[in-house]
Amino acid sequence: MTPTLFLRIASVLTVLHSVLHTIGGVLSKPKDPEQIAVIETMKSHTFNVMGSMRTFWDFFFGYGLGVTVTLLIQGILFWMLGSLVKTSPAAVKPIVGLFAINFAVMSVIVSKYFFIAPGVTEALITVSLAAAYFTAASA
Numbered sequence: 001m002t003p004t005l006f007l008r009i010a011s012v013l014t015v016l017h018s019v020l021h022t023i024g025g026v027l028s029k030p031k032d033p034e035q036i037a038v039i040e041t042m043k044s045h046t047f048n049v050m051g052s053m054r055t056f057w058d059f060f061f062g063y064g065l066g067v068t069v070t071l072l073i074q075g076i077l078f079w080m081l082g083s084l085v086k087t088s089p090a091a092v093k094p095i096v097g098l099f100a101i102n103f104a105v106m107s108v109i110v111s112k113y114f115f116i117a118p119g120v121t122e123a124l125i126t127v128s129l130a131a132a133y134f135t136a137a138s139a
């Protein structure tokens with residue numbers, strides 16, 4: 001298997017993660033009364049942050065959108081690196097290694113503080129990136 005294939009796998013998994021995060025995490029509406037109450041409380045209290053009035057909901061929702069955009073851009077980048085690794089494996093390898101570390105750490109954080117499905121997805125992305133890293137020298 002080639003580093004290009006591993007980067008393509010990481011790309012597809014990362015874009016899928018972005019889409020599912022958006023559908024399930026950013027756009028989904030809670031149905032449980034306790035969850036609704038927490039969200040309403042997050043929306044109801046505003047405070048000044050560097051001259052802008054914001055709520056905890058603004059931060060929560062904004063960070064969710066930020067994760068969506070970040071995952072989408074990373075997925076596109078992995079696809080592009082899959083092409084670049086064919087001609088410049090030495091240039092691509094440290095970038096892929098850095099992202100492998102990022103996703104490894106994030107898989108632990110996500111599993112601990114969110115839930116298992118995105119943690120597993122990020123672990124699979126980590127494995128794909130690590131495989132791309134270790135096969136890039138022979139490309």
